[in-house]
Amino acid sequence: MAAVPGIDVSSNQGVIDWSQVAASGQRFAFIRSSMGRGGVDSRFSTNFRQARDNGLLVGVYHLIRPEWRGVEQMDHFLATLGERKPDLPLALDVELDGSDVGKPQPPAAITACVREAIHALEGRGQRSPIIYTGSWFWNDKIIPSAEWGKYDLWIAHYGVTAPKMPMGWTDWQFWQYSERGSVPGVRNNCDLNWFDGTLLDLLKYAAGDQPVEIPKPKLLRARVTASMINVRKAPDVTSEDIGDLLRGDLIEIRNIGGKSAWIEFEPGQWAAYSFNQARFMEWQAGSPPRARVTAALVNVRSGADINYDKIGELRAADMIDVLSIDGGDVWIEFELGQWAAFASAGRRFMELVSE
DSSP states (O other): OOEEEEEEEOGGGOSBOHHHHHHTTOOEEEEEEEETTTEEOTTHHHHHHHHHHTTOEEEEEEEOOTTSOHHHHHHHHHHHHTTOOOSSOOEEEOOOOSGGGTOOOOHHHHHHHHHHHHHHHHHTTOOOOEEEEOHHHHHHHSOOOTTGGGSOEEEEOOSSSSOOOOTTOSOOSEEEEEEEEOOTTBSSOEEEEEEESOHHHHHHHHHTTSOOOOOOOSOEEEEEOSSEEEEESSSSTTSOEEEEEETTOEEEOOEEEEEEEEEEEETTEEEEEEETTEEOEEEEOSSSOEEEEOSSEEEEESSSSTTSOEEEEEETTOEEEOOEEEEEEEEEEEETTEEEEEEETTEEOEEEEEO
16 A cells, blocks of 8 residues: 555644654644634644644644534634645544533534535635544444545544445545554654555645646755764775764765665655665766666665565666655765765664755
8 A cells, every 4th residue: 555654733742843753754744723613722823834844744624513503613714724725625523423512412413514514615715625534433423425425534543454434435535543653753642644645646635736846955965863973984884983973963965875775756756776785876966966777677666665565667877856865774975085874774863954
């Protein structure tokens, strides 16, 4: 299954370091904005801005309270959103029946509330919303209708290899597969999600009817995240130690090396620069940096490892842009003859900074 990782958060997660979230490989985030007809998540504004600033695709969700009319809640939802423009369609969180506040609603009332909310958003020029729910709730509390299946589903189901579909759907767009995820930068546990597709599919989904624009980095730089890194004459721990880099140092990537280094040249498309000490490409300095394939054939995969799905091939002399780098043994040359480890033996010492 090709899938893209992301998280969803609310004020329950407290203060989040979104730079760490982005560096950990999360590609999107759903952020709670509002609840019912008057509640506002206290971390919404900050989370939205910082997630966006750190390069994540951002979605926004509203918690439906069925004891209030759907149109009133959507007025509040859009007022809370203001001038902000999320990357993903708005999402409606459908998981409450009113019992938590002593006002349980029958299925007919819950269904009417959800339907009114959806139509209110569509009537205000919004894309058709995503519906977040679980079959445990939807199948008992929502009256079946053929119309539900035309909306994208964000399904919640934990501890399974495939989620159980609510009535009305045969597939999902997003799957919340854990409610107790541990992600760097998030102090408390958070929900973990998959998008059903590749990163390029996610970018197309976010763009909707608009053309997909993939920014190319003018420079490729790295920031040191370890407390200290040895600088060596060559990309190997056995090479002579000639200096140190310290946490926060920002370096330009002039060349890469290592025994297991991978290049992302299109969103979600990775090819091995080197693997098991065999070299498949040569670095082409410039702005943006590029690489030329030197092997007869290089497999393209959906991630930086041979365990990811093969999704294509590159051939000798092909030139590719360098969007990102990763791997198990990656070294960066930042001055002529000065190398430092980006990653080695399962540890990551730097984070990529594209400018």
